[in-house]
Amino acid sequence: MSQAILERLKERYEDGVVETATERGDDCAVLKREILVDVCRFLKDDADFAMNLFVDVTAVDWLDRRTPRFDVVFQLKSITKRHRVTLKVRVDDGDDAWVPSVTGVWRGADWFERELWDMFGVRVDGHPNLRRILMWDGFEGHPLRKDYPVAGRQPLVPLRKSEVHVFENNPVDPFVVGLGVVREKSDGDA
Amino acid sequence: MGLNNGESSGAGLLEGSVMVTRLDEVTKPGGAQGIINWGRRWSIFQYPFVTACCGMEYMSWMCSHYDPGRFGAEAPRFSPRQADVMFVVGTISHKQAPVLKRVYDQMCEPKWVIAFGACASSGGFYDNYATVQGVDCIVPVDVYIPGCPPRPEAVLDAVMLLQEKIDREGPERWARREAASK
Ligand code: SF4
Numbered sequence: 001m002s003q004a005i006l007e008r009l010k011e012r013y014e015d016g017v018v019e020t021a022t023e024r025g026d027d028c029a030v031l032k033r034e035i036l037v038d039v040c041r042f043l044k045d046d047a048d049f050a051m052n053l054f055v056d057v058t059a060v061d062w063l064d065r066r067t068p069r070f071d072v073v074f075q076l077k078s079i080t081k082r083h084r085v086t087l088k089v090r091v092d093d094g095d096d097a098w099v100p101s102v103t104g105v106w107r108g109a110d111w112f113e114r115e116l117w118d119m120f121g122v123r124v125d126g127h128p129n130l131r132r133i134l135m136w137d138g139f140e141g142h143p144l145r146k147d148y149p150v151a152g153r154q155p156l157v158p159l160r161k162s163e164v165h166v167f168e169n170n171p172v173d174p175f176v177v178g179l180g181v182v183r184e185k186s187d188g189d190a
Numbered sequence: 191m192g193l194n195n196g197e198s199s200g201a202g203l204l205e206g207s208v209m210v211t212r213l214d215e216v217t218k219p220g221g222a223q224g225i226i227n228w229g230r231r232w233s234i235f236q237y238p239f240v241t242a243c244c245g246m247e248y249m250s251w252m253c254s255h256y257d258p259g260r261f262g263a264e265a266p267r268f269s270p271r272q273a274d275v276m277f278v279v280g281t282i283s284h285k286q287a288p289v290l291k292r293v294y295d296q297m298c299e300p301k302w303v304i305a306f307g308a309c310a311s312s313g314g315f316y317d318n319y320a321t322v323q324g325v326d327c328i329v330p331v332d333v334y335i336p337g338c339p340p341r342p343e344a345v346l347d348a349v350m351l352l353q354e355k356i357d358r359e360g361p362e363r364w365a366r367r368e369a370a371s372k
Pocket residue numbers: 242243244245279280281306307308309310314337338339340
C-alpha cells in the first residue's frame with residue numbers, strides 16, 4: 001500500500017523529496033529538512049495515510065564515508081491503516097547537525113528526540129526540553145557517534161583497583177564444577 | 191554440609207543446629223568468634239540490587255523450589271541498613287554506579303557482596319561506554335557467580351561458599367577493613 005505514500009509525497013512536495021526507495025515492502029523517502037514538519041503533519045492528518053504512531057527517530061553516522069554525515073531516520077506507522085513509512089533527513093556535522101522538532105505533531109516524539117541529541121549530538125530545533133535522556137549531565141560527547149572512542153568511559157564514582165586472586169583453600173575446584181567461584185581481595189577485605 | 195565449625199575458631203562443636211562449647215572457650219579473647227560466625231553465616235539477610243535479566247534467575251532461586259531458607263538466606267531486606275549481603279544482580283551502568291556505592295556504604299558491617307552473573311562480575315558482553323566492567327570496580331566483592339544468567343544451583347553454591355568465607359573470619363578482618371577504607 002504505502003508506495004502510494006511515496007507517490008503522493010513526490011507529487012505534493014516535488015523537489016522537497018530528494019530520493020525514494022522501496023525494499024521488500026518497506027518504503028523510504030529522503031526529504032529536505034525544510035519540509036519535514038510539514039510532511040509529518042500531512043501524513044498524520046491525511047485520512048488515507050493516518051500516521052498516528054510515531055515509532056522512533058534515530059540516526060546513522062556515515063563518518064568519513066559520506067557528506068552530509070548523518071541520516072536522521074524517522075519511523076512512522078499507522079495503527080488504523082496498518083502501514084508504515086520511513087523518512088530520512090540528511091544533515092551534516094557541526095552547525096548543520098540539527099533537525100526541526102516534530103513534537104508539535106506527535107507529543108510522543110519528545111523522549112526520542114532527546115535520545116537523538118544524547119546519542120548522536122543532532123540538535124532538535126524547537127524541542128521543549130532538549131536535555132540528555134540516557135547519559136548524565138556532564139557526560140562529554142555523544143556515544144553513538146562513530147568518532148566516540150570505543151574505550152571511552154566516564155565513570156561517576158572513582159573506580160577501585162581490583163586485584164583478584166583465587167582463594168587458596170577453596171574446597172570446590174571452580175574449573176571442575178564450574179559453579180560459584182570464591183575469590184579474595186588483596187585490599188584487606190578477606 | 192561440611193560446614194562445621196573449623197578448628198581455627200576453637201569454640202566448640204556444631205551438632206545439628208546446636209552449638210556445643212564451654213564457657214571459657216567463649217570468654218577467652220577471640221573465643222566467641224566461632225559462635226558469632228556461626229550465627230552470621232546462617233542468617234544471611236540479603237539486599238537484592240536487581241537491575242536486569244539475571245533478576246529472573248534470582249527470583250527463581252528465591253522461591254521454594256531452590257529454597258534459600260535452607261541456608262538462612264531467604265529474607266530479602268529492602269533497607270540496606272538491615273542487610274548483610276548485597277546481591278548485585280544484573281548489569282550496572284556508570285549512571286547507576288553512585289547509587290550502588292551509596293547503598294553499599296549504608297549497609298552496616300559486617301557486610302558482603304555477591305556479584306550475580308556475568309554482567310555484575312565483569313560487565314559481561316557489554317564492553318561499552320555505559321557499563322561498569324564488574325561491580326568490583328566500585329565495591330569489594332566476595333563471591334562471583336559466572337553465568338548469563340547463572341543457574342540457581344550456582345547461586346546456592348555461591349551462598350555456601352560465602353558461608354565458608356564467613357566462617358573463617360576473625361577480628362583481624364575488621365582491622366584490615368578499617369585500614370583499607372582509609
Ligand atoms: S549476565 Fe546475562 S542474564 Fe545476567 S544481567 Fe547480564 S545479560 Fe542479563
